[in-house]
Amino acid sequence: MEDALALFREMVNKGISPNFITCDIMMQGFFQTGRAANAKELFLWIIKSGIQIKLRTYNMILHGLCKNNVTLTAMDDIGSCTSYREGLLQRLKKEVLQKCSGVPFVAVSLGHKVRLEKDRSKWATVVRNEHWNASDYDSALRLSYAQVESHLKPCFAYTSIIPPMILFNEEWRIQHWMAQEFILPNPDTGTVEVEEIGRFFFRYLVELSFFQRAGVDPTGEQHSYILSPMMRDLALQVSGxxxxxxxxGMGVPLNxxxxxxxxxxxxxxxxxxxxxxxxxxxxxxxxxxxxxxxxxxxxxxxxxxxxxxxxxxxxxxxxxxxxxxxxxxxxxxxxxxxxxxxxxxxxxxxxxxxxxxxxxxxxxxxxxxxxxxxxxxxxxxxxxxxxxxxxxxxxxxxxxxxTCMPKEIGLLTDLQTLSRFVISKESTVNIHTHKRGIEELAKLNHLHGGLLISGLEHVNDVEEAARAQLVCKQFLRKIGLSWSGSNKQDEQNMEHVELVKNGQVVARPHLSLKTFLQRSTSRSYNHKAAQIMEHLKPPTIIEELTISGYAGMACPRWFSSPDYLKLVTLHLYDFKNCTVVPHVGQLPLLENLHIKGWGGLVSMNRSKFCGSNTTCFRSLKKLHLERLDRFA
Missing domain, CATH: 3.80.10.10 (Ribonuclease Inhibitor)
Structure with a gap:
C-alpha cells in the first residue's frame, strides 16, 4: 500500500491528473488495509480537486466507512462536501445509524437513493421516508444489484448454482468465470492477465457485500466465502x-x-x-x-x-x-x-x-x-x-x-499455476522417456502463487539446475525445494562391492575399505547437493521459502543475501549435515523461522544469525526449534 501511495503522490507532483478509477483503486486499498482515515482524506481531496465523481465512489466511501464502524463519519463526509447545515446533519446521523443496523448494503442502498435526488433540500426527506423491515431488504438488494456494472452482473448471477451455505474461494470462482467467458482480456489494460481482472471483479463484489467472508484456511492466507441466504435468493432471481x-432426494423433478x-x-x-x-x-x-x-x-x-x-x-x-x-x-x-x-x-x-x-x-x-x-x-x-x-x-x-512430470510440459508457457513439479530418476537418465527433469521449468516464467519442487536428489549436475532459471520466476510468492532420502542407495550398493578377476570373486573388501567408499560417496553427494543448491536461487520477491532434506555441508551463499526484503516465513527442515545456521537475522520482514531436524547443529547465537550486523530479527514473531539432536 505504501508503494501505491508513493506512486500516486508522484503522479500528482508531476502534474498527471488521476481520474476516478485511479482514486477508487486507492480508496479501496485504504479500506482493505484498515486505513479508513486515509480513505476519508482522499475522498475530500477528490471533491476539492474537481475530479468527476461516479456513483460507485459514493457507494465505496459509504460502504467502507460503515464497515469500519465509522457510520457517523460517513454522514460527516457527505455533509462536508454538500454544504449541509450542521443541525440537519446531526439529526440525519442518528436516523442513518438506526436504519443501517450494521448491514453495509443497506447503507449503500440508502446512499444510492440520496444521490439520485438532485434537490439537496429533499435529502432529509428521503432518509426519513426510509422504513426498513424484512420486506424492504429485497428492494435494497435489487437496487444494489441494479447499480452493479453490467460486466459484473453475469458473474454474480452465475453464483446462484452454489448450494446454500457452501464455502467457495476466490481462485475457484474466478476459474469458473473464465471457463464461461465472463472475464475477457481488456484491450485497454495491455498486459494485465485475465486472472487479475477476475480478482478485481471478485473483490469488488466482496466490498459490496454480495459475497460474505466465512473463514480462513490454516495458513491464514486464503479466505473462504459464502452467499448469504438473501444474496442467494437475489442471485436466483436475476439468473432466471x-x-x-x-x-x-426432495421428491421434486428437475423441470x-x-x-x-x-x-x-x-x-x-x-x-x-x-x-x-x-x-x-x-x-x-x-x-x-x-x-x-x-x-x-x-x-x-x-x-x-x-x-x-x-x-x-x-x-x-x-x-x-x-x-x-x-x-x-x-x-x-x-x-x-x-x-x-x-x-x-x-x-x-x-x-x-x-x-x-x-x-x-x-x-x-x-x-x-x-x-x-x-x-x-x-x-x-x-x-x-x-x-x-x-x-x-x-x-x-x-x-x-x-512420481514424474510429462515431457515438454515446459512448452505450456501461459501457465499461471503449477503448484508441484516432481523430478524422477528416469527423467534424468533416459532421453527417450516421456518424463523430463527440472529444466522443463526454464520458460515457465508466468507462474503465480506457490511452487514445490521435489525429487531434487535426481538432478544430475549444476548445469541442469541452472537451466531451470528459478530466479526468473518473478510472480511466485512461495517456493519449496525438497530432497527425499539421500545417498542411502549408494551406500547400500557399497555393501555388495566385490573384487572380481576373470569372472571369479577373488576377494571382498575389508570393512575399512567399505567404510572409506561409503564416506567418499557421501562426501561427493553432499558436495553435489551444495553446488546444485547454489544454482536454485529463488527470486528475491518471494514471501515464503521451505527447504527440506538438503544434504550439503553448508548453506548456499544466497541465504545470507539482504535482497530478500519481502521474505516473511522460512522453513528449514532436515539439514542433517549443516553445522552453522545462515545469516537470516538481517531479513527485515522475517516473522516466522522454523528450524527442524538439523542433526549436526550444536549451538547458535546472534552472531551466527546476523553476522556483523548489530540489528537482528526486527520483525520476528515466532522461532520454532525441533529435533536438534546434538544441540546443547
Whole structure:
C-alpha cells in the first residue's frame, strides 16, 4: 500500500491528473488495509480537486466507512462536501445509524437513493421516508444489484448454482468465470492477465457485500466465502432459468431442463449416493456447467461413456470430493471443455484424450493423493493456464503418489499455476522417456502463487539446475525445494562391492575399505547437493521459502543475501549435515523461522544469525526449534 501511495503522490507532483478509477483503486486499498482515515482524506481531496465523481465512489466511501464502524463519519463526509447545515446533519446521523443496523448494503442502498435526488433540500426527506423491515431488504438488494456494472452482473448471477451455505474461494470462482467467458482480456489494460481482472471483479463484489467472508484456511492466507441466504435468493432471481441448483432426494423433478445452462446436483440429502444416475439430467443438452456436490469418497459417479453426446456444449465439469477413480476416454470429445475440477477425488490417471481439448484452461487436481502421473502429451492444449497439484498433509492420507512430470510440459508457457513439479530418476537418465527433469521449468516464467519442487536428489549436475532459471520466476510468492532420502542407495550398493578377476570373486573388501567408499560417496553427494543448491536461487520477491532434506555441508551463499526484503516465513527442515545456521537475522520482514531436524547443529547465537550486523530479527514473531539432536 505504501508503494501505491508513493506512486500516486508522484503522479500528482508531476502534474498527471488521476481520474476516478485511479482514486477508487486507492480508496479501496485504504479500506482493505484498515486505513479508513486515509480513505476519508482522499475522498475530500477528490471533491476539492474537481475530479468527476461516479456513483460507485459514493457507494465505496459509504460502504467502507460503515464497515469500519465509522457510520457517523460517513454522514460527516457527505455533509462536508454538500454544504449541509450542521443541525440537519446531526439529526440525519442518528436516523442513518438506526436504519443501517450494521448491514453495509443497506447503507449503500440508502446512499444510492440520496444521490439520485438532485434537490439537496429533499435529502432529509428521503432518509426519513426510509422504513426498513424484512420486506424492504429485497428492494435494497435489487437496487444494489441494479447499480452493479453490467460486466459484473453475469458473474454474480452465475453464483446462484452454489448450494446454500457452501464455502467457495476466490481462485475457484474466478476459474469458473473464465471457463464461461465472463472475464475477457481488456484491450485497454495491455498486459494485465485475465486472472487479475477476475480478482478485481471478485473483490469488488466482496466490498459490496454480495459475497460474505466465512473463514480462513490454516495458513491464514486464503479466505473462504459464502452467499448469504438473501444474496442467494437475489442471485436466483436475476439468473432466471439459466442457473439451477437441484437438490436430490426432495421428491421434486428437475423441470425445464432444456433451458438450463448451468446446473449443480446436490447429493447431500440422499442416503445412498451411488443411486444417482446421470439419466436424471438426460434432457440437458444445452448444459455449459455441471457441478456435482455433497458427495463423499464412497460415491463413485457413473459417468456416461459417451459424455460428449449427452453434454456437447459442456465448458465446466466439477466432480470434486467424490470417489471417482477414472474418466471415460470420450472426455476428449468435449470440444468446449475449459475447466475440469477433480479436487479431493481418488483419480489415478487421466485419459490420454484430454490433450485433444484445444480450449482447455484449468485442471484442478488439489488433494488427489492417488494421482500417479499426468498425460504424456499435456503440451498439446496450449491454452492451459492452471494445473493445481497442491497436496495438503493429512494424517489420514499417504503422501502424494505423483512420481514424474510429462515431457515438454515446459512448452505450456501461459501457465499461471503449477503448484508441484516432481523430478524422477528416469527423467534424468533416459532421453527417450516421456518424463523430463527440472529444466522443463526454464520458460515457465508466468507462474503465480506457490511452487514445490521435489525429487531434487535426481538432478544430475549444476548445469541442469541452472537451466531451470528459478530466479526468473518473478510472480511466485512461495517456493519449496525438497530432497527425499539421500545417498542411502549408494551406500547400500557399497555393501555388495566385490573384487572380481576373470569372472571369479577373488576377494571382498575389508570393512575399512567399505567404510572409506561409503564416506567418499557421501562426501561427493553432499558436495553435489551444495553446488546444485547454489544454482536454485529463488527470486528475491518471494514471501515464503521451505527447504527440506538438503544434504550439503553448508548453506548456499544466497541465504545470507539482504535482497530478500519481502521474505516473511522460512522453513528449514532436515539439514542433517549443516553445522552453522545462515545469516537470516538481517531479513527485515522475517516473522516466522522454523528450524527442524538439523542433526549436526550444536549451538547458535546472534552472531551466527546476523553476522556483523548489530540489528537482528526486527520483525520476528515466532522461532520454532525441533529435533536438534546434538544441540546443547
Amino acid at each position: 432459468e439459466d442457473c439451477k441448483c437441484y437438490i436430490m 425445464h431442463q432444456q433451458k438450463v445452462r448451468h446446473l449443480t446436483i446436490d447429493l447431500s440429502n440422499i442416503a445412498n449416493q451411488n443411486m444417482f444416475d446421470f439419466n436424471v439430467i438426460s434432457e440437458s443438452r444445452c448444459l455449459c456447467t455441471l457441478l456435482v456436490v455433497g458427495g463423499s469418497e464412497n460415491f463413485v459417479p457413473r459417468i456416461p461413456e459417451y459424455i460428449e453426446k449427452r453434454f456437447p456444449r459442456l465448458q465446466t465439469l466439477d466432480l470434486s470430493n467424490s470417489g471417482v477413480t477414472e474418466l471415460p476416454g470420450s472426455i476428449g470429445q468435449l470440444k468446449h471443455l475449459r475447466c475440469l475440477q477433480l479436487q479431493s477425488t481418488m483419480i489415478k490417471q487421466l485419459p490420454k484424450s484430454i490433450y485433444d481439448l484445444y480450449l482447455f484452461q484449468t485442471l484442478g487436481l488439489r488433494n488427489c493423493y492417488f494421482l500417479e502421473e499426468l498425460p504424456h502429451k499435456i503440451k498439446n492444449p496450449r491454452k492451459l493456464r492452471h494445473i493445481d497439484l497442491v497436496v495438503t498433509h493429512s494424517p489420514f492420507r499417504n503422501v502424494c503418489s505423483l
